[in-house]
Amino acid sequence: MAGQDHVRHRQDDEPADEPVTPxxxxxxxxxxxxxxxxxxxxxxxxxxxxxxxxxxGFVQKxxx
Amino acid sequence: xxxxxxxxxxTEYGVLQPGRPLANPMLLSSHVVAVHGAAREAGRVxxxxxxxxxDPLHDARGFHLDRAAAHPSMLTDSPSVAVPSGNGPxxxxxxxxEEYEDPGAANVILTNGARLYVDHAHPEYSSPEVTTxxxxxxxxxxxxxxxxxxxRRLAANAALPDVNLYKNNVDGKGATYGTHENYLVDRAVPxxxxxxxxxxxxxxxxxxxxxxxxGLGQRAEHPGFQLSQRADYIEAEVGLETTxxxxxxxxxxxxxxxxxxxxRLHVIIGDATMLExxxxxxxxxxxxxxxxxxxxxxxxxxxxxxRSIDRLALRDPVQAVHRVSHDLSLTERxxxxxxxxxxxxxxxxxxxxxxxxxxxxxxGPPDEQTRDVLDRWESLLHxxxxxxxxxxxxxxxxxxxxxLDGMRRRDQLAWDHPRLAAVDLQWxxxxxxxxxxxxxxxxxxxxxxxxxxxxxxxVIHPPQDTRAYFRGExxxxxxxxxxxxxxxxxxxxxxxxxxxxxxxxxxxLRGTRAHVGELLDRSPDARTLLAALGG
Numbered sequence: 001m002a003g004q005d006h007v008r009h010r011q012d013d014e015p016a017d018e019p020v021t022p023x024x025x026x027x028x029x030x031x032x033x034x035x036x037x038x039x040x041x042x043x044x045x046x047x048x049x050x051x052x053x054x055x056x057g058f059v060q061k062x063x064x
Numbered sequence: 065x066x067x068x069x070x071x072x073x074x075t076e077y078g079v080l081q082p083g084r085p086l087a088n089p090m091l092l093s094s095h096v097v098a099v100h101g102a103a104r105e106a107g108r109v110x111x112x113x114x115x116x117x118x119d120p121l122h123d124a125r126g127f128h129l130d131r132a133a134a135h136p137s138m139l140t141d142s143p144s145v146a147v148p149s150g151n152g153p154x155x156x157x158x159x160x161x162e163e164y165e166d167p168g169a170a171n172v173i174l175t176n177g178a179r180l181y182v183d184h185a186h187p188e189y190s191s192p193e194v195t196t197x198x199x200x201x202x203x204x205x206x207x208x209x210x211x212x213x214x215x216r217r218l219a220a221n222a223a224l225p226d227v228n229l230y231k232n233n234v235d236g237k238g239a240t241y242g243t244h245e246n247y248l249v250d251r252a253v254p255x256x257x258x259x260x261x262x263x264x265x266x267x268x269x270x271x272x273x274x275x276x277x278x279g280l281g282q283r284a285e286h287p288g289f290q291l292s293q294r295a296d297y298i299e300a301e302v303g304l305e306t307t308x309x310x311x312x313x314x315x316x317x318x319x320x321x322x323x324x325x326x327x328r329l330h331v332i333i334g335d336a337t338m339l340e341x342x343x344x345x346x347x348x349x350x351x352x353x354x355x356x357x358x359x360x361x362x363x364x365x366x367x368x369x370x371r372s373i374d375r376l377a378l379r380d381p382v383q384a385v386h387r388v389s390h391d392l393s394l395t396e397r398x399x400x401x402x403x404x405x406x407x408x409x410x411x412x413x414x415x416x417x418x419x420x421x422x423x424x425x426x427x428g429p430p431d432e433q434t435r436d437v438l439d440r441w442e443s444l445l446h447x448x449x450x451x452x453x454x455x456x457x458x459x460x461x462x463x464x465x466x467x468l469d470g471m472r473r474r475d476q477l478a479w480d481h482p483r484l485a486a487v488d489l490q491w492x493x494x495x496x497x498x499x500x501x502x503x504x505x506x507x508x509x510x511x512x513x514x515x516x517x518x519x520x521x522x523v524i525h526p527p528q529d530t531r532a533y534f535r536g537e538x539x540x541x542x543x544x545x546x547x548x549x550x551x552x553x554x555x556x557x558x559x560x561x562x563x564x565x566x567x568x569x570x571x572x573l574r575g576t577r578a579h580v581g582e583l584l585d586r587s588p589d590a591r592t593l594l595a596a597l598g599g
Contacts, residue, residue: 032453035509036470042503043467043487051486055236057085058489061185063076063241064306064332 067351067434068195070248070321070530070572073204073343075336076186076241077211077494078230089185092227096187097170097180099217099224100210113171113181114548114555114566153594155563156555173549175524175540176206177532184307186241187211187229192532193551193572196433197348199527201340202514206522212494213523231336232275232492233293236485238283240297242306243336244314245347247329248321248572249354253361258329259302259313261357264376265350265415266312266333267384268408270295271394272444273346275335276461278468278479278488280390287479288390289468291461293335295389301381306332312381320551322570329354333385338492338501340513341458345444348437352419365425369418376411377401392465394448409449416441457511463504464491534567534575537584538593545590556590565594 048054079096081087171181177192189207194200211229218227234240249258274291278284282296290296294310303311312333319328331350337343360370378384379399387396388408397405406414420438423430430438440458447454456462468484471477477484493499496506504510526536531552538554539546547557547564555566569575587593 032466033470033473036466037474039467039504039507039509040470040474042507043500046490046498046500046503047483048486048490052482055482055485055489057083058078058080058235059085059237060078060080060235060239060241061089062239062307063184063186064244 066355066431067197067348067437069351069354070193070195071200071347071351072191072193072246073200074188074190074242074244074246075204075207075231076183076188076243078232078235078241079186080228080230081225082228087225090182092225093182093185093187094170095218095224096211096214096227096229097172097182099221100172100180100214112548113179114550114553116550116553153565153567153598156566158557158564173535173539174210175526175536176203176522177526177536178203178207178210180210192526192536193530194527195529197344197351197437198433198513200347201343202518202522203527204343205340205514205519208494209519209523215494229494230489230492231338231494232489233336234277236279236284240294242332243334245331245334245350247331247351247354248326249329250358250361251323251325251327253357255315255327257361258357260377261370261373262353263301263312263381264378264411265353266331267378267381268388268411269346269349270388271408271412271448272459273334273337273342274389274461275337275342276464276488278485289392289465289479290389291392292389294333295385298333298382298385312385321572336492337460339458339460339463339510341440341511342460344513345437345440349441352434352437353415356419356422359422359426366422369421369425372414372418375402376414394452409445412445416445457509463510464488467500528577531569531572531575533577534569534580541584542590542593556594558591558594567597
């Protein structure tokens with residue numbers, strides 16, 4: 001389907017003659033942490049200020 | 065070979081009046097429905113639900129539950145009159161007294177063919193019937209916008225309470241509410257075979273369909289995170305109940321279609337999902353497994369292939385639902401009835417292989433969406449095994465876990481910290497400025513399958529390739545002359561006519577645009593339409 005993001009291919013899809021420098025798992029993890037930290041900053045702005053009260057007050061009746 | 069079949073999703077939304085945890089949820093839910101009705105030219109959508117063909121106590125195993133023995137929550141129909149038969153409009157006596165409008169039974173039939181109403185203590189959006197998983201996503205997303213519109217209207221009206229709505233399934237205190245999938249399945253498949261062949265699939269599909277949940281146990285009595293919202297509430301393998309002793313395979317046999325040809329498989333084990341890919345694959349892969357089961361019933365090569373599925377029978381399916389949901393590593397082995405021990409991913413891979421083999425054997429090139437579902441299913445199973453974090457754009461529990469783990473690392477939080485539970489709840493707030501899922505969309509952190517324009521169009525317009533087209537278009541064009549409607553009927557009340565006229569729609573694949581579009585275009589009013597249908 002057009003307009004969709006494609007699955008990110010892994011490093012081992014690269015041509016074999018390139019210098020093989022797979023980023024160490026730690027570097028991947030760091031990149032991912034940085035991405036998540038950016039997301040978290042955005043979420044800090046909208047997350048309920050009083051989380052405890054919000055969670056305690058979220059009471060539902062059972063349904064189906 | 066195709067992923068196409070008639071299907072739909074019903075979603076009960078969590079309902080909350082900010083700052084008032086003890087507010088009456090039935091009342092809040094009826095406000096949610098009522099403001100929507102008012103929003104759409106009141107008279108056009110005041111139609112009642114036509115319960116004539118509903119039979120929620122009929123059990124797919126072939127017996128009928130005595131009404132006196134039923135839990136009151138199971139009586140989803142109302143005392144009904146004799147069901148008429150025939151194909152053209154049917155005459156019905158007009159009620160001598162004005163119909164009583166029970167405010168708790170608030171009900172709106174939308175122009176997109178969906179039903180918006182109060183179910184138990186929650187507002188529920190039941191999507192129109194669609195034929196593809198991508199359309200299921202479209203009209204499911206449309207439901208989120210329908211709910212959002214009610215939230216906005218209540219917020220703008222000082223005389224009515226503010227209400228926030230959440231597309232989730234648990235409150236973390238013991239209550240759960242459902243997101244049910246419905247699939248039309250060939251009646252020729254014996255129910256026992258259907259349940260047996262589907263169970264290991266439903267138990268293990270949560271590895272890519274789970275919405276994620278903070279808390280373990282029905283009351284979140286243990287801190288932690290799990291794959292699924294619903295898993296801890298599944299307590300039986302097969303059963304008719306939906307509000308207690310919830311089963312993996314629900315046996316409600318109320319096809320809303322010709323019961324000689326079809327059954328409606330009612331799947332209650334699933335989570336509500338915000339991620340479009342999660343919804344798409346939940347419906348798409350389940351439809352493919354149902355296709356395999358139907359093919360096996362017909363015989364031929366598929367019958368042999370389905371035997372590999374039969375060997376996946378689990379020793380304790382209910383316990384396995386809980387174990388799969390609680391295993392974030394996706395490596396725990398489940399005991400099979402034949403003594404083998406497979407991971408949930410391995411069980412899923414067996415299903416994928418069986419569907420692919422049946423495709424090769426039975427022949428016929430798969431359509432584009434079928435191929436896409438198969439490729440994504442395979443890709444996810446592979447990546448979930450190798451690098452689960454790489455699936456966070458597609459798999460909801462991983463998208464949620466990514467945020468939660470980030471917050472735990474950054475702020476040094478233990479799993480019982482209320483901020484983490486708050487993230488879980490606020491994840492599914494339908495308001496884009498408050499819902500955390502929507503913040504991820506804004507940041508480009510999740511994959512989308514449908515455009516905002518396609519979703520907005522689906523709020524107003526029905527799918528064109530099922531009877532939802534006739535239902536939605538009839539409400540849009542002749543709403544003031546419709547007294548009731550249901551999944552398989554529209555009841556017209558034409559001024560001056562001696563009786564009500566009921567148009568039955570027993571075939572979900574008739575009443576499509578191709579079938580009745582021209583007729584509707586030629587009929588300026590309901591009287592003309594009914595004359596043409598009767599002729």
